[in-house]
Amino acid sequence: MHFETFTMSENLLSMMSSDTIKLSKSDKKIVTIIQRNPKQVIHYSIATLAQMAEVSEPTVNRFCHKLGCDGYPDFKLKLAQQLSSGSHLFVDNMERNDDTYTVMQKIMESIQSSVQLIGKSTSPESINQAASLLLDCNSVSFFGMGASGPVALDAQHKFFRFGMPVIAHTDYINQRMICSMLNEKDVSVFISYTGRTEAIVESARLARDRGAPTIGLTRDGSPLASCCNVVLNAVTAEDTDLFTPMTSRIIHLALIDMLATTVALRMGDQLEENIKAIKTNLRATRRLS
Amino acid sequence: MHFETFTMSENLLSMMSSDTIKLSKSDKKIVTIIQRNPKQVIHYSIATLAQMAEVSEPTVNRFCHKLGCDGYPDFKLKLAQQLSSGSHLFVDNMERNDDTYTVMQKIMESIQSSVQLIGKSTSPESINQAASLLLDCNSVSFFGMGASGPVALDAQHKFFRFGMPVIAHTDYINQRMICSMLNEKDVSVFISYTGRTEAIVESARLARDRGAPTIGLTRDGSPLASCCNVVLNAVTAEDTDLFTPMTSRIIHLALIDMLATTVALRMGDQLEENIKAIKTNLRATRRLS
DNA sequence: TCACAAAATGTAATTAACTTTCACTTTGGT
DNA sequence: ACCAAAGTGAAAGTTAATTACATTTTGTGA
Numbered sequence: 325m326h327f328e329t330f331t332m333s334e335n336l337l338s339m340m341s342s343d344t345i346k347l348s349k350s351d352k353k354i355v356t357i358i359q360r361n362p363k364q365v366i367h368y369s370i371a372t373l374a375q376m377a378e379v380s381e382p383t384v385n386r387f388c389h390k391l392g393c394d395g396y397p398d399f400k401l402k403l404a405q406q407l408s409s410g411s412h413l414f415v416d417n418m419e420r421n422d423d424t425y426t427v428m429q430k431i432m433e434s435i436q437s438s439v440q441l442i443g444k445s446t447s448p449e450s451i452n453q454a455a456s457l458l459l460d461c462n463s464v465s466f467f468g469m470g471a472s473g474p475v476a477l478d479a480q481h482k483f484f485r486f487g488m489p490v491i492a493h494t495d496y497i498n499q500r501m502i503c504s505m506l507n508e509k510d511v512s513v514f515i516s517y518t519g520r521t522e523a524i525v526e527s528a529r530l531a532r533d534r535g536a537p538t539i540g541l542t543r544d545g546s547p548l549a550s551c552c553n554v555v556l557n558a559v560t561a562e563d564t565d566l567f568t569p570m571t572s573r574i575i576h577l578a579l580i581d582m583l584a585t586t587v588a589l590r591m592g593d594q595l596e597e598n599i600k601a602i603k604t605n606l607r608a609t610r611r612l613s
Numbered sequence: 614m615h616f617e618t619f620t621m622s623e624n625l626l627s628m629m630s631s632d633t634i635k636l637s638k639s640d641k642k643i644v645t646i647i648q649r650n651p652k653q654v655i656h657y658s659i660a661t662l663a664q665m666a667e668v669s670e671p672t673v674n675r676f677c678h679k680l681g682c683d684g685y686p687d688f689k690l691k692l693a694q695q696l697s698s699g700s701h702l703f704v705d706n707m708e709r710n711d712d713t714y715t716v717m718q719k720i721m722e723s724i725q726s727s728v729q730l731i732g733k734s735t736s737p738e739s740i741n742q743a744a745s746l747l748l749d750c751n752s753v754s755f756f757g758m759g760a761s762g763p764v765a766l767d768a769q770h771k772f773f774r775f776g777m778p779v780i781a782h783t784d785y786i787n788q789r790m791i792c793s794m795l796n797e798k799d800v801s802v803f804i805s806y807t808g809r810t811e812a813i814v815e816s817a818r819l820a821r822d823r824g825a826p827t828i829g830l831t832r833d834g835s836p837l838a839s840c841c842n843v844v845l846n847a848v849t850a851e852d853t854d855l856f857t858p859m860t861s862r863i864i865h866l867a868l869i870d871m872l873a874t875t876v877a878l879r880m881g882d883q884l885e886e887n888i889k890a891i892k893t894n895l896r897a898t899r900r901l902s
Numbered sequence: 903t904c905a906c907a908a909a910a911t912g913t914a915a916t917t918a919a920c921t922t923t924c925a926c927t928t929t930g931g932t
Numbered sequence: 933a934c935c936a937a938a939g940t941g942a943a944a945g946t947t948a949a950t951t952a953c954a955t956t957t958t959g960t961g962a
Contacts, residue, residue, distance in 0.1 A: 348909085348910060348911090349910085350910075350911070366690060367687075367690070369947085369948060369949085370948070370949060370950095371947090371948070371949090379911080379912085380911065380912045380913080381912090381948090381949075381950085382911075382912070382913090382949095382950075382951080383910080383911060383912075385949070385950065385951095386910090386911090395949070395950075396948090396949065396950090397686070397919090397948090397949075398656075400690065401655060401656070401689065401690065401693050404690050404693050404694050405693050405694065405696070405697040406697070407694070408694040408695070408697055420878060420881070422878065423737070424737035424738075424740050424741050424744075424871075424875050425737040427871060427874050427875055427878070428731065428732060428735075428737060428740070428871050429732065431867060431870050431871050431874065432728050432729065432731060432732055432867070435724075435728050435867060436725060436728055436729075439721050439724050439725060439728075440721070440725075442717065442721060443717060443718065443721055446717075448712070448713035448714045448717060449713075451713050451717070452713050455713075470770065471767070471770055473766065473770065474763040474764070474766040474767035474770065475763070475767075477762065477763040477766060478760070478763035478764075478862065481759065481760055481762065481763065570870045570874075573767065573866060574863055574866055574867065577862060577863055577866070578720060578721070578724060578863065581720050581859045582713075582716060582717050582720050585716050585720065585859075586713050586716055589709060589711065589716070592709070637938085637939060637940090638939085639939075639940070658918080658919060658920085659919070659920060659921095660918090660919075660920090668940080668941085669940065669941040669942080670919095670920075670921085670941085671920095671921075671922080671923095671940075671941065671942090672939085672940060672941075674920075674921065674922090675939090675940090684920070684921075685919090685920065685921090686919090686920075686948095
């Protein structure tokens with residue numbers, strides 16, 4: 325839940341708007357100036373900002389401390405980082421008359437912040453545990469439906485290249501059939517952002533009841549999560565109707581990349597042989613002109 | 614190719630390594646310290662950095678000016694911005710003994726910078742043109758093989774929800790059959806990161822020869838690109854054996870999101886009806902407990 | 903409405919950070 | 933070996949940021 329790399333207590337700009345912290349009258353004057361043009365503020369001295377907000381310098385300084393910064397220079401630094409890391413995004417939903425450039429920016433920012441969130445919400449331990457299961461099994465099955473169907477297929481493709489006996493099921497009937505045949509050496513991975521898709525939850529329960537190790541690519545605390553031995557927690561930055569279906573798939577793919585890479589690194593030499601074999605075969609299908 | 618949002622004269626870190634500027638002996642000592650841990654340097658005072666590099670404070674100051682900064686604080690600010698904008702990442706490939714946390718970080722950073730790159734390498738115009746084609750056609754087909762197969766299926770799912778007559782083909786034989794039957798009202802979208810997959814390039818040529826509008830989700834200048842009426846340029850930040858296959862899919866998905874959203878916004882009211890219908894039907898498959 | 907404590911704010915002093923000046927040292931060319 | 937040019941650092945100068953403390957404002961209960 326907390327694996328900060330670049331210390332980033334919180335998003336300063338959103339902190340100022342939302343009332344996570346109690347702001348005095350003077351503080352609000354400061355906020356106004358900052359919000360008017362954050363990119364410029366980072367070049368102001370404390371004196372300049374104080375003057376513009378029509379408050380005293382110590383007030384600005386205290387304001388910075390309230391926001392969890394170590395002083396004014398530290399505040400400027402953090403603000404600068406957040407502005408250029410894209411973690412500012414108030415990314416409101418699309419507007420009917422957004423131009424394409426704006427649409428691109430909003431989607432990019434939405435992805436950015438969701439990716440950043442992985443580092444905070446998904447623990448390396450869970451990935452390690454999942455990797456251990458995958459390294460010690462006879463077969464792997466990925467299950468996904470709807471938007472998660474392509475994710476399951478992508479996972480299949482990825483692990484398939486490692487030379488693992490893997491298969492993806494996007495078909496409800498097939499899922500049921502497979503799940504009722506699993507045993508304790510058959511790992512199954514269930515993919516669902518909401519973790520509430522009836523069919524997937526039932527399949528997961530079926531698998532677990534048969535003693536097969538189950539991995540959930542879903543959000544912690546969901547019905548699906550409670551049927552899984554290991555959960556790779558997948559949440560997106562903001563749960564808006566429009567952005568979630570976009571970013572959730574991408575987050576799932578990113579998690580699969582992490583899982584696959586971890587597995588690959590642990591496989592060591594054995595893997596390189598497999599990869600090399602596939603690459604050689606693939607070359608024939610490419611045109612070099 | 615150039616849609617910068619935040620002005621950014623140059624990349625400081627690369628400026629230090631490459632000899633774009635003449636560095637003295639003392640300067641090099643400073644560079645060493647900075648490169649050793651850039652993220653930490655931004656919290657140093659000029660005195661601290663000077664001491665660590667075993668040079669005087671004025672030397673550090675002059676060094677900053679050489680790099681085109683307005684002084685030491687300005688240097689720190691710019692460095693901080695660049696570090697968190699992702700324009701740094703040397704993200705070297707995975708190391709055999711990276712721990713899982715490091716793996717996660719590397720993958721995250723790799724995605725981050727590739728996503729940012731979309732804004733610079735893919736033009737809104739190309740997306741607009743592609744959207745126009747999709748809005749004025751009788752059917753849409755997505756073509757992808759290998760790692761791009763799931764991407765095609767994902768696109769299918771997305772546009773399917775808009776109520777468009779769409780189908781994804783991941784099968785070589787089917788692709789050929791479909792392509793030889795297309796006409797000028799059938800849009801086809803070809804997905805390939807390298808743009809060199811023989812089968813896809815041939816299909817695209819087939820489609821174009823029949824007068825069908827073709828869209829390429831590939832890199833500019835590739836063989837596939839030259840067979841397409843519209844190209845959505847997809848490149849990833851660094852072309853390493855390990856990262857490219859990860860980020861390329863994600864970039865493709867992001868571009869599809871942008872395309873789909875643009876189409877959706879232009880469809881307007883008509884769309885909302887379709888989405889609403891699907892949502893209502895979907896609710897029955899969820900468990901609410 | 904007044905009194906009073908608590909919070910907020912500003913003034914002024916202090917401290918820290920950064921920059922400039924200038925004298926000294928090193929470097930590279932003759 | 934000499935000398936100019938470039939590089940460097942000590943110390944002074946300047947600016948910026950913080951702290952300490954006095955003043956004002958705000959809110960609460962008699």
